[in-house]
Amino acid sequence: METMMGLINLEHEHHVFNELTYFRNHASIPLAGRYRMIDFALSNMVNSDIQEVAIFTRSKYRSLLDHLGTGENWDLDRRNGGLYILPPDWNDPTDVSKGDLRFFHNNRDYFNRGKSEYVLISGSQFIANTHYQDAFRSHVDRGADVTLISTMAEKLEDEHTPYFRIQADDLGWVQNITNERNNPMVFTGTYIINKSLLMELVDDCIAYNHDYFFVHGIKDRLSELRVQMYRHKGYSAFINSIESFYRHNMNLLTEENYLELFYKPTFVRTKVSNNPPVNYRQPSTVKQSILANGCYIEGEVEGSVLFREVMVNEGTKIKNSIIMQRCKIEEDVYLENVILDKDVHVTKGQRIIGSKDKPYVVAKRREI
């Protein structure tokens, strides 16, 4: 039976997260109350029957390691296969590779030892709850070398700018990969490639001193390869900036979007915690919000996303904000259009108001 192995490649992902990436890399940014960015890519792989996943990560990966652990929450704690977190560990004196090719070169063993003949490669910024079984079947049936997963953007936003656009013919054969801003057919950064071809292209890229596998190995050699496009349908988002992060968290406050992202086809997996249910005290008023377990609410919360163990004291109002894990908001505080990173402590009586387009961000562990 044909199977895929997975690779999440965090190199060459564009992002502008400012405060949110002071202490972590972009793949471990928390979102939607209890998840982190990487959960989506990882869950989608596991939901595609992939039993081994490697992660290329260059820096600030402490929280990523903590989050992923042995991979047990994704059923990736396996005797064979499982999760391989591969930070830079480069000891080959003959190594001349550059860019993400260094990761490929120095981790050849991962690919060579894996039994699968196909590799599903993705980044971390395409947020969807899906599986790639159908795309994989199409890849095999059509005898493609590479299958690119795309999605049609309903409305082009700033966050789409860094992603390649795809032009394909009626049969799905890719004619062109461009930076054409007005083309709504956006490449999700996810693709399926035959493993032997992958290794060949890696060698080739290194031989020619290239530093970006997808660009030089696939995009630039499009005419020589049989490249298919497979379109993802259904709810999705690209998150690569504070603005897109804020907007997409807020979009989840509509039940329809929330159900699409979290209940179909299966749950997004994440590290489980052991927090008690949300404790609504008297008085408390919560409307149009999502709250993770362990929260303790005495105040007012409206149109907001609260992560685990957030404490909202009496007289406080939180509106259209994202409050991350273990933040403590004392009495009589007013927060609107604000993002508080983990462990922020807001003292009594503070008022912080950001704008809808530029939410006010407070970095991890600050006291205000």
Place this chain on the structure above:
Amino acid sequence: MKECVGMLLAGGEGKRLGALTHHIAKPAVPFGGKYRIIDFTLSNCSNSNIQTLGVLTQYSPLELNKHIGNGKPWDMDRRNGGVILLSPYTAKTGGDWYSGTADAIYQNIHFINQYNPKYVLVISGDHIYQMDYQKLLAQHKETNADATISVIEVPWEEASRFGILNTTDNLRIYEFEEKPAQPQNNLASMGIYMFTWETLKAYLMKDSRQKNSSHDFGKDIIPKMLQDNKRLYAYQFQGYWKDVGTVQSYWEANMDLLDEEDWGLALNNQNWRIYTKDSNFPPQFIGGNAVVNHSMVNSGCFVYGKVDSSVLFTNVRVEEGCTIKQSIIHPGVNVGRNSNLERVIVMENTEIPEGTNIRAGEKEEPVVINQDILDGMLAMTGGGK
């Protein structure tokens, strides 16, 4: 060798819990929004560093076995020891159901002997409390006791509902009275025993040969030990403790959690957390017209109506126009529009149709419903009650 092995009695049928225990053992009954009753004792063991624990199951053990699994949520997935499920078994010499609490331990003497422990802790899986068993063990060693029984002070007027231990000033037990009409003391046994294993073993063997014994700790073993003038001490526990043996007390204990601080319970105490097998449901979704007050709501819930002084387990849906008051809603329940529930315990996966009204009066026992009971009610009244 292990210093202390725990034996957790979890085979009880819990008859007085009615429909709640039709298909599951009492310790597996959902409690407190995301837990099961047994999680409290399992977490106590984990937090007290009791790393070897036998769980004695008998009545409808499927859910319980599934829940406990290899003990991972409680850090009890150990190479040496850990949690082991002990169900009744047959052997060359025959086999039988556990005929009493003492018999359950007796039939597993070989399990305990493997670890050659000095002490054995016997607890039951149907009480809600947070307790450090190491303190009990410390006192047990200090007093050089044969058995130490944990006790809690109960109001004098209620003492006749409990097993009462009569003690001397230094807490040495000289008499045990089950539900005394005229209590001489107000120290009630919590069903938590620390035994010196050599002594207990001898008594279990002796008791097993007694034809007329009910093989029960409270009725047979403890009275026999007292008769023989063994060193029995009471350990005085301070804090919240509740036997959730009846629908009323089950409901009360859940309500107590809503004011956990007042009771000295702390589900989220970093040093004494209650652990459970966690589901992977997304965070709860609270709608634009929802009113949630003085309640506990777990992940996966969608709330559009009014929830007051209630406990909502995982994946409960409360539609618009509903009022849920002083109720306990188990996982996977859907409450249809404009329904009113007051003092109701709704069991797993019940579909409550639009406009259903069910309430138990202030003085009545809370109503327990599941799909069958509800369908019966609705058939009789043609909707609404």
